[in-house]
Amino acid sequence: MRLLHSGDQDGRIREVDFFSESMRRSEMDKPDRPTARPDSGFGIGLRLLTTSSSVAEEESNDEKLIASRRELNRLNDENEKLRRLLDQLTRNYGALKAQLMLAMQQQQQQQEQKDERSLTPQQFMDPGLAGALDSEEPSQSSDDGGAEDPTNVTTTNIANKSPQPKSAPDAADQAPSNAPCRKVRVSVRARSDAPMISDGCQWRKYGQKMAKGNPCPRAYYRCTMAIGCPVRKQVQRCADDRTILVTTYEGNHNHPLPPAATSMANTTTAAATMLLSGSSTSTSTSTIGKETLIGSGFYPYAASTMATLSASAPFPTITLDLTHSPNTAPLHRLPPPSIPFPLPMHGGVLPQLLGQPVYTPHHQKQLFSQQRPPASVMETVTAAITSDPNFTAALAAAISSIMGGPANNNSSNNNRDSSHSGSPAMPPAAASPKLPQSCTTFSIN
DNA sequence: CGTCTTTGACCTGCGC
């Protein structure tokens, strides 16, 4: 590397500071190019053939070329560093995710144990109604010795919050009006062009029917994240508005859910709990405000959601209407809002992410090939980010500015990356303000 | 070749 500056007879290692802000400025701004030393052999040879000005020019070009090469090498090194850093982050993320799941399971287990000691009607769905949610799996009681592990039950499994799942007859006594109801359904209405919303679980389609009064077929899906999981869902487009996708969930997962799916599970659980615990509307419908939803643990969907209870036959159903999200402005150029269910984030962010694409099962397979549930947090955010043209443009500007591409300030183009050494001379690069600008649109609070 | 989707047949509950 020092051969590039063979003319430095004074022994100063100029190349070390070559890319620094001050050095570059001092060299670039001086028209007489003092770094092109006349006593260097290279300079002398050229001076025999050319004028002093052309020699300086050629030396300048040569130095630029050398500088560009060194810059490229350094960028490659930095790129490699960043890649390693990303790998490290990915590993850390995976480890944290595993720890989070473990902690959630332990917390739930503790909660179940606590609940067993202090069972109150308000804290629990009454067992019968809980059994309604779990009606698909009568053998799921803890004493059947089956594959069911009560400690692995996820938050959707309202029934398992009950310590006595077999006390359904008592519950029937408590709620005689709901005695015929053996199932509770949570229906979600959302606008989506995709055939199915991504909720963090893996589903297998097992049937399709033409429902009466709706020209759109109704698809039946079964959860395939665990063998024997009783959870099913129906997906059907609204007859009035084909852009609205109505997804109806039924049953409880008998397996741990990844964090990507627990958000939806919490939501459906809260909805079902609210429906069952406060369903004084046995045959009519009622609308619930967002305050009620938030208070019931209906985050984050409550922020822009109205829920409708419908306890009419055959099953009591609570419908979460996400089609009236008022806050999709930040991603105004994105497709119509769909549901980012896997995002366990706070309410204020949800509407900003409503524009992310919804993945079909095939897309899920392609995007999440590591036996992971579709659209985990990172992936969902990534999808949202990559679908944002603003972010794409900002990213392109940042890359082009770093690589010395077209930018507003040419004098600082090559200095953008000086921050890697912790230099305080962080230039007011155009990319730096742009990236956070877009990123804040997707920030997870 | 394994997995998933499709689709017609079958089952079940309910109203008449």
Added chain:
DNA sequence: GCGCAGGTCAAAGACG
């Protein structure tokens, strides 16, 4: 009892 509608099953085909 019959018909209808909703829900499920399972064989066949598609897909990667």
